[in-house]
Amino acid sequence: MSKIISLLLISILLSACGAAPESTPAPEQLGTPTQLADASCSPPSSWTIEYHRTGGIAGFDQMLTLHSNGSLIVQSEQPAVDKQIMIPEDHVEPIRNLLVQACPFETGRADGVCADCYNYELNVEMDGRTYTVQATDTTLTEDLRPLITTLDEFLQLASQ
Numbered sequence: 001m002s003k004i005i006s007l008l009l010i011s012i013l014l015s016a017c018g019a020a021p022e023s024t025p026a027p028e029q030l031g032t033p034t035q036l037a038d039a040s041c042s043p044p045s046s047w048t049i050e051y052h053r054t055g056g057i058a059g060f061d062q063m064l065t066l067h068s069n070g071s072l073i074v075q076s077e078q079p080a081v082d083k084q085i086m087i088p089e090d091h092v093e094p095i096r097n098l099l100v101q102a103c104p105f106e107t108g109r110a111d112g113v114c115a116d117c118y119n120y121e122l123n124v125e126m127d128g129r130t131y132t133v134q135a136t137d138t139t140l141t142e143d144l145r146p147l148i149t150t151l152d153e154f155l156q157l158a159s160q
Helices: 001-016 089-102 145-160
Strands: 046-054 060-067 072-078 080-086 118-126 129-136
Touching: 046 089, 046 145, 060 145, 072 145, 080 145, 089 145, 118 145
Parallel strands: none
Antiparallel strands: 046 060, 046 118, 060 072, 072 080, 118 129
């Protein structure tokens, strides 16, 4: 009787150590735009970007709003900033091109955990269409990264 119980316990333990089923659903992709473009995105005549960056080792919490007319508002808790400035037109035009490059604002899949990554939230309104994307350093695509890098530069300039 004790042999049967021992065999039963061993078989239960071995079955618990088995491989996970292969039909495990993939995690949902973060950063799917709220509205995909019907065709390729064309250069917008007017646009507004609302950008929020949090995280990193220093625990940043920064926001900016940038309009196609060059109006820039930067608000930040870490570091403390509250500024409204006008950006010269020659600095605004490249943003328009980066918007076209990044559109429709898709992100890549997350590969693992990134404890000290930045978290990005981007809301873009271009010619009546609104796009929303959330990403981290690990999910930025090569199309989206230049826009994020440029917006980060505006945050740094306003913080000086």
